[in-house]
Amino acid sequence: MSDNDQNSADGEDSKNSRGDWNEDKDKALCLVFLKAKQDSIVNSENGVKSKGWKDITASFNEFTGSSLSSKAVQNRWADLKLDFNAFHLIQKESGIGNGNDVPAHAWNTLFTKNKRTAKFRSNTSFPL
Numbered sequence: 865m866s867d868n869d870q871n872s873a874d875g876e877d878s879k880n881s882r883g884d885w886n887e888d889k890d891k892a893l894c895l896v897f898l899k900a901k902q903d904s905i906v907n908s909e910n911g912v913k914s915k916g917w918k919d920i921t922a923s924f925n926e927f928t929g930s931s932l933s934s935k936a937v938q939n940r941w942a943d944l945k946l947d948f949n950a951f952h953l954i955q956k957e958s959g960i961g962n963g964n965d966v967p968a969h970a971w972n973t974l975f976t977k978n979k980r981t982a983k984f985r986s987n988t989s990f991p992l
Contacts, residue, residue, distance in 0.1 A: 883932045883936040883940055885940055889928055889930070890940070890944060892927050893924055893940060893941065893944070894944070896923045897920060897941060900919060900920045900923065903919075914934075917938055918934055920937060921933070921937045924937055948990065949978070950980035950981045950984065951990045953974060953978050954974060954981055954984055957970060958970075971985055
């Protein structure tokens with residue numbers, strides 16, 4: 865069976881592999897993910913099982929009316945975690961809680977530590 869045949873059999877070829885993400889969908893993903901993380905069938909010691917991602921994706925698609933692939937949902941979750949880690953670094957460095965408290969000269973240091981911090985320089989709140 866070729867990759868294309870396998871994708872067709874899984875239903876993945878008809879699903880959006882990248883996704884059109886916005887703040888509402890990000891919030892929905894967080895809600896669905898948190899609910900799924902409470903289920904021991906979904907979780908493993910190293911994260912989420914592949915069946916778990918399928919369940920998370922199905923719930924997310926049903927909740928939002930989307931038709932995203934599991935890979936698109938996994939990729940977005942990974943991006944959100946990276947963004948959160950960058951925002952957390954800003955909070956840690958500022959000692960207060962948002963980028964407004966970071967002195968202008970400190971942004972270069974933050975950017976050196978984590979390039980994703982740059983997106984929060986003008987928008988200093990985490991979107992979720």
